[in-house]
Amino acid sequence: DAGITQSPRHKVTETGTPVTLRCHQTENHRYMYWYRQDPGHGLRLIHYSYGVKDTDKGEVSDGYSVSRSKTEDFLLTLESATSSQTSVYFCAISELSVNEQFFGPGTRLTVL
Amino acid sequence: EDKVVQSPLSLVVHEGDTVTLNCSYEVTNFRSLLWYKQEKKAPTFLFMLTSSGIEKKSGRLSSILDKKELFSILNITATQTGDSAVYLCAVEAGGGADGLTFGKGTHLIIQP
Numbered sequence A: 001d002a003g004i005t006q007s008p009r010h011k012v013t014e015t016g017t018p019v020t021l022r023c024h025q026t027e028n029h030r031y032m033y034w035y036r037q038d039p040g041h042g043l044r045l046i047h048y049s050y051g052v053k054d055t056d057k058g059e060v061s062d063g064y065s066v067s068r069s070k071t072e073d074f075l076l077t078l079e080s081a082t083s084s085q086t087s088v089y090f091c092a093i094s095e096l097s098v099n100e101q102f103f104g105p106g107t108r109l110t111v112l
Numbered sequence B: 001e002d003k004v005v006q007s008p009l010s011l012v013v014h015e016g017d018t019v020t021l022n023c024s025y026e027v028t029n030f031r032s033l034l035w036y037k038q039e040k041k042a043p044t045f046l047f048m049l050t051s052s053g054i055e056k057k058s059g060r061l062s063s064i065l066d067k068k069e070l071f072s073i074l075n076i077t078a079t080q081t082g083d084s085a086v087y088l089c090a091v092e093a094g095g096g097a098d099g100l101t102f103g104k105g106t107h108l109i110i111q112p
Helices: none
Strands: A004-007 A010-013 A019-025 A031-038 A042-051 A054-057 A064-070 A073-078 A087-094 A107-111 B003-007 B010-014 B019-026 B030-038 B044-049 B056-058 B061-066 B071-076 B085-093 B100-102 B106-111
Touching (some): A010 A019, A019 A107, A031 A064, A031 A073, A042 A064, A042 A073, A042 B085, A073 A087, B003 B100, B019 B085, B019 B106, B044 B056
Parallel strands (some): A010 A107, B010 B106
Antiparallel strands (some): A019 A073, A087 A107, B030 B085, B056 B061, B085 B100, B085 B106
16 A cells, blocks of 8 residues: 555544644655545545645635645645535545556544 | 546446446546545555556456547456445546546445
8 A cells, every 4th residue: 555644534623623634645756635525526636736835726625725845744724614624535646647646544524 | 627427326236247337528638547446445546547448457357448439437347245335437637737537436336
């Protein structure tokens, strides 16, 4: 398995609180991605990174921000969590831009 | 807007049957099509297809891409209960590392 970890694995929080999810890789891959997975919608891209401090928005980026200060870490922040952000969040990495992506174990986030 | 449609959405077969899962797409600047298997955890990579007409095989699983008709199929022969999962089709498109656009998946159930 690709060396990808996500933390926390489960989190319950209240509406309006800030939340940060962490993705850590040991593969030294250049590209990192955050997806959310919801019933009826499948996996949707939130943000991605193509290098340290290089990030861009995906399909469902509203309400989320990201940062990548080191190759191995990609952080996803919900500045003020809402119930609509209750989801399972997956991080993925890939070595090249046209290449298979490997997924982390996921973080289940519940916003009450 | 990029679109990936999978069919059927769910399928129940008996062990030993052969199944064919479908994926059609409409995207701008196609780069690759990927298949993933998802059990109750993160998606795991199966195949990546970039050239039309070339079959990728791994054991009982195989996949082929038709770039002219914009679809791919995933075949599973001699199915086993361990093949029960959600199978995800995803397309990489665009000019850079823009992430993957996923279909909603086919939920495959193999009955003993």
